[in-house]
Amino acid sequence: MSTLNWKIAGRAGEGIAVTGMIFAKTCMRHGMHCFTYGEYPSLIRGGHNTMQVSASHDPISCQQRAVHIMIALNDEAIAQHLDEFSDATVHIIDKKATKIDWETHAPKGRVLDLPMHTISLETTGSTLAENMVALGASCAVLCLDLSVLYSIIEEAFVKKGSDVIEKNKQAAQKGFEYAKEQSFACLSTLPVFAKPQVLLTGNEVIGLAALSAGIQFYAAYPMTPASSLLEYLAKAQDTYPLVVKHAEDEISAINQAIGASFAGARAMVGTSGGGFALMVEGVSLAGITELPLVVMEGQRPGPATGLPTWTCQADLEFVLHAGHGEFPKIVVAPGDITESFFTTRLAFEVAETFHTQVYILGDKFLLESAQSVPRFQDTWTNTRSGFAPENLPENNIFQRYAYTENGVSPRSVPGQPHGLYLANSYEHDEHGYATEDSTTTQKMVEKRLKKLEALQPLLPKPLLLGPEKADLTFVCWGSTKLVLEEVARQANAVQPKSVNVIHIQTLMPFHTKEFQALAHNASRLIMVEGNATRQCERLIYAHTGIVMQDRINKYDGRPFYAEDVLTWIDHHKGIA
C-alpha cells in the first residue's frame, strides 16, 4: 500500500494522542511524510477520542477516511467508524479486556486479538504500556522497523530512566512478536531513509516561528484550540528571553500585549473566536495608537461556546471586520505547517515595520493536526525596524505621529530620551495630544490607512497549486489547502490536468489583480471553504467581481476529507 492509515480510538485519558504522535514519528523516521489528525470531545475523562496517522513515501497533507489499522480500545472505536473499514483493515483489539459487540457491528476486515492488557502487565508490571504493545504490533502489520520505534521510546521516556525504557521496549517487542505469531506480520521490513524532517502541529510551528522571530511577550487566556500555543510558549520561557502571561481574561491579555508593544517588546496574543470577541476593543486601540501586534485567532465552530474541540473557517468575516472605526489590519491564513512558520515570522516583521496589527487566522484542524515538513534552518537573525533614530534632537518636538509618505511615522519607546509622546485612544495630532479638528482627523485616518499600500507587496500572493491549466479549479483559503493539495494529487494521478487549486493566504489586504489573473485562466471555479455563509467567496466577489461556478461548504465541525471532494468531482463530471 502506498499510503498507510493508522488509527487509535478509545476514551479520553488513555494516552490516545501520545500514542499517535509516537506512531507518526516512527513513520517519519522511516523517511515517510505523515499527517496526524485527532478528534476529541470537550471533556477530560471518557468520551470518544481518536487519533489517526496517515503516512506515505509520497507527499501527504491530510487524513484519509479508509483505515488500515484500527486500534480499538472500546466499543465506540468500532461502532462509530464502520464506514472507514474495508477488507484490508486490521482491527487490533484485546478481546479479553475490551467489551466490543463484535457480532452486532460486523465490521469489515480482519481481527488481531492482541492481549495488550496481559502483555503490558507481564512486561512492565502495569497496564500503562498497553499502547506500546499495540504500537509494536502495528509495526509488524505495517512492515515498520521495530528498532525505529525503540529509539522513539528511548527518547520519550528518557526522563523516566533506563528501567522504564527497557520495559516499554519489551512491551512493544512482545506486541510485535505476537502479531508475527498470528501471521499478521509483513514479510519484509520497510527501509529507513534518513530525511531531515520535523513533525509539528500548527500551534507548535507558530510558537517555533514566533521564537525564531524574537517574540518577547505573549499574553493569553486558555481557550481551545489556542491553548497549546500558550503552553508551548510558556515552556519556552526557560530558554528564550520571553515573558508569557496567562492573563485574567482576554481583554487584559490584549491590553497587556499592547502595553508591552508600547514599551518596545515584540508582542503577540492568541485565542479562539469567543476570546477574540472580548479582545476586539483592544484591536481598535492598537489601531489608533499604531502599535505593532501579532494576533493568532484559532477558529472553532460557534456561535457562542459552539463546538469547542472541532474545526471551522467561520470567523473570517469576524476577524476582517473586528474593531470599531477604520484602520489598517492584515489578515493571513496559512495553509499548512510550512506556511505557518514563514507567515508567523513575516507577521512579526510587518507588524514592527509598519506599526500595525497582523492576524494569523488558524483553525482547530491546522493548529492541532501535525504534519511532517522539511526541517527549518536552525539559526535565525532578527533586526529591528520601524523605530526612530536612537539619538533624538533635544528640542522636544518629537512627532510620533508625523505625516509621512507611506504613513509610517518614527516610533520612540519609553526610556528613550527626547522621544516623549502620548499614545492616545482619542484621535490625536502628530504629538499624540487629543484633537477634534476636522483636518487633522481626516489626515490621520488617511495616514494610517496609507500603510496598507506600502506593505501589501510583502504579503503572500494567491498561489496556484497543480497544473497551470486544469478542468476544474478549486479555490480555498487557510487550512483547506491541506486537503485540496491531496485532492489535486490524487485526481491528477488518475487523470492528468483535471484539477488545480488557487490558495489564498492573504485575506486582507486582498490581492485583487493577482487573484484575477489566476482566476481568468481557470475554466471552472469551485470555492471550497469551511463555513455556511460563503464568507471568502463573497470577499472574492467584492474585490474582483468574480463569481464562482460552484461551491462546497462544510460547517459540521469536521474538516474536509479529500475523498469527499473526489466524490464531488465524480458526481459533477460532464456538468460544465
Add this chain to the structure above:
Amino acid sequence: MIPILTNDTTLHTPIFPTWCPGCGDFGIWGAIKKALTELQIPEEKLVIVFDIGCSGNMADFLRVYGFHSLHGRAVPIAEGIKMANHGLKVLVIGGDGGIYGEGMGHFIAACRGNHDITLLVHNNQTYGLTKGQASPTTTKGVKTGSTPQGLIESPVNPITLALSAHAGWIGRSYAGNIPFTTELIKKAMTHEGFALLDVFQPCVTFNKLNTHLWFQEHVYTLDSVGYVPNDQNKAWQIARDDDQLAVGVFWDNAQQVPYHKQVPQLKQGPLVGQLASSVNISSLQNDVS
C-alpha cells in the same frame, strides 16, 4: 548626557485643563506634579497610563511618555509596560468608574500579581464625563440620571477589596489637601510593588452629596489616631467605617516581592533590551524530528 528630571517645566503641555472650576482633579493634578518634581525621575523613565474619564483627560495636561488607554483598561496596559521594561516607573491614573467598574477584574488581578505600578484613583463617586450617572462607589439610594429611582447597589469599598486581594500598599487621600496627597503619591510611587492610592475627589458639578465641605467634615488622618500601617485587621476595621473617613496609609508591606522580580527571565534586565537578534531553534526541532 545629564538626564532631564521631572519638574513643573518638563511636565508642562500647551493644553490647559478642561475640568470644571473647583474640580477635585486640579488638586490631584497639582499633587502629582509636585510629587514628580520631588521624586526627580528622569523624564524618559516615567510612564503614565491614563484611563478614560475626567481624570484620564489629564493625559493632555502632563508632558510624559503617556498612554491614554480605554475605559477600564489602563491597568493591564500598565502591567504590559512594566513587564516589558521594568526599568520604568509606571503610574496609572483613573477614576472610580474605570478602575472599580469596567476594570474591576483587572484591578483585583493587579493586586494579586503585585505588579510594580502605582494606581491612583480619582474617586468622585459619580460618572463625570458622561454627566453624572451612578458609579461603583456612589452611596446606596442616591438618585442619578441612570438611577432615577435611587441606586439599589451597595458601594464598592476599594480599601477592603485591595486588602483581601493582597495589594502590597494601600492608601487613601482627599484631593482638597494637596500637600498630604503629594506625600502619599510619593510614598505610593516609591513602594516597590502594587500600590493603590484612592483619592476622594469632589465633583462640583454632578455630586451634590460628597462635596468639599462634606469631606472636610468627614475626613481624618490615620496619623492623628496613631495608626501604624502594619495591622491588616485594624486596617479592615477602619476602612469599613463609611461615616468617619480615614485618610493616610492603611497598609504597607515592603516584604512582598513584585511580579517582575519573580520572573526568572527578567533577572538579566528589562525584556525590551533582550531582543534575540540571533535565535537558535535546533533543540526545539530536535524534539520533534
